[in-house]
Structures are given as structure tokens and as C-alpha cells.
Amino acid sequence: MLPRVMPEIAAENGFRLRRWELTDRELLREVSVDPYIPLITTVPAPYSDAEADAFVRRQWMRTEIGTGYPFVIEAPDGRAVGNVGLWVGELPLRGFATAGYWVAAGARGRGVALAGLNAVTAWALGELALPRVELFVEPWNAGSLRTAEKAGYRRETLVPAYQEVAGEPRDMWRFALP
Ligand SMILES: CC(C)(COP(=O)(O)OP(=O)(O)OC[C@H]1O[C@@H](n2cnc3c(N)ncnc32)[C@H](O)[C@@H]1OP(=O)(O)O)[C@@H](O)C(=O)NCCC(=O)NCCS
Numbered sequence: 499m500l501p502r503v504m505p506e507i508a509a510e511n512g513f514r515l516r517r518w519e520l521t522d523r524e525l526l527r528e529v530s531v532d533p534y535i536p537l538i539t540t541v542p543a544p545y546s547d548a549e550a551d552a553f554v555r556r557q558w559m560r561t562e563i564g565t566g567y568p569f570v571i572e573a574p575d576g577r578a579v580g581n582v583g584l585w586v587g588e589l590p591l592r593g594f595a596t597a598g599y600w601v602a603a604g605a606r607g608r609g610v611a612l613a614g615l616n617a618v619t620a621w622a623l624g625e626l627a628l629p630r631v632e633l634f635v636e637p638w639n640a641g642s643l644r645t646a647e648k649a650g651y652r653r654e655t656l657v658p659a660y661q662e663v664a665g666e667p668r669d670m671w672r673f674a675l676p
Pocket of ligand 1: 534535599600601602605606607608609610611612613634635636639640641642644645648
């Protein structure tokens with residue numbers, strides 16, 4: 499039985515993973531104007547305080563109902579700079595969890611995504627003892643491909659039309675660990 503509460507997890511270089519809080523509005527405001535993040539998440543765009551609060555409550559619910567674990571990635575100075583999620587809803591059916599991540603544009607290129615993905619992967623395969631974690635990345639997304647590879651994920655197959663993004667089916671590379 500997997501936990502139905504969010505742990506706090508220490509990550510490399512002083513980063514920390516924690517649950518979403520209603521005080522994380524600034525991060526949601528920043529990423530609401532990102533050209534890609536709202537397309538692949540339920541981050542509200544356009545931004546409003548009410549939609550931001552609803553987003554945070556949805557994240558809490560995902561853990562309560564057993565769908566997964568959406569973590570804020572917090573920098574050493576306490577700023578919320580990104581998100582890394584571990585999704586376990588289909589684990590009983592498919593035998594693997596999936597992971598996903600995004601980082602606010604102003605915090606990119608400093609190891610945030612890698613720290614977040616390393617920490618959540620170690621927790622998933624270690625403490626939760628999950629058999630396998632997969633993640634899916636579009637072929638043009640050099641930063642995400644590199645992050646997955648640096649975290650030790652193996653690039654397996656280019657899955658045709660894996661997911662609809664902005665109303666279009668998109669091919670995605672499947673990565674997996676172990
Ligand atoms: C992809 C993304 C998460 C990377 O976050 P980040 O915090 O900047 O990544 P890191 O700093 O941890 O970098 C990890 C590795 O990727 C490389 N990298 C990051 N962005 C890159 C880019 N745009 N082009 C090429 N390499 C890049 C880094 O150089 C680093 O490799 P290195 O140590 O060999 O130099 C971020 O750009 C983002 O949020 N993009 C929009 C959302 C998204 O695409 N999410 C992933 C969906 S699958």
C-alpha cells in the first residue's frame with residue numbers, strides 16, 4: 499500500500515521536494531505564460547488567484563486518492579522554482595509509474611530539473627520499491643532529453659502519437675529505469 503501523504507525529500511545541491519502550498523501562487527503566475535508548460539499540465543493559463551488555488555487543491559487530491567505525488571522543487575533560498583511529479587494511478591494495471599517535471603524559465607540551466615528528478619527517482623525505486631519508472635519526452639525537447647539521460651534513464655522507443663499536446667498527437671521518446 500503506497501502512502502497517501504506527501505513526504506519531504508532532500509535533493510542534491512540543497513534543493514528540497516515538498517508538497518504544493520496555497521502560497522505557491524508566484525510560481526504558478528510565472529509558468530502560466532510559459533509557451534509549453536500549460537499545454538502538458540493543468541497549470542492554469544491565463545493566471546488567476548482562484549485558478550491557482552484550485553490547482554494546488556487538485557495536487558493535494560491526487561495524493562489523497564492515490565494517483566500520485568506532485569512535488570514543488572524548492573531552491574536552497576526557499577523559492578519554489580519547479581515541479582516534479584510521480585504518477586502511480588496506473589501502476590496496478592501497467593506495472594510502472596511515470597514521472598514528469600518542469601522548471602520556471604528564470605530558474606533553468608542550474609540543475610533544478612536534474613536534482614528534482616534524481617530525488618524522486620531514488621525515492622520511487624528505493625523507499626516505495628516500485629519496479630519501474632517511465633517518462634515521455636518530445637524529440638525536439640533537448641533540455642528534457644538531457645535531463646532524463648543524466649538521471650540515468652534509458653531511452654527505449656519513439657512511441658508514435660503517444661500524447662495529444664495542443665490538440666495534436668505528438669510522438670514521444672519513452673525512457674525507463676531500471
Ligand atoms: C526541460 C527542463 C525541465 C530542464 O530544466 P533545467 O532545470 O533547466 O535542467 P537542468 O539545469 O537540471 O539541466 C539538466 C541537463 O540538461 C541540459 N539542458 C537543460 N536545458 C537544456 C536545453 N534547453 N538545451 C540543451 N540542454 C539543456 C543541462 O545542460 C544539463 O546537462 P549538463 O549537466 O550535461 O549540462 C526545463 O527547460 C523546462 O521546464 N522546460 C519546459 C517544460 C518541459 O519541457 N518539461 C519536460 C517535459 S518532458
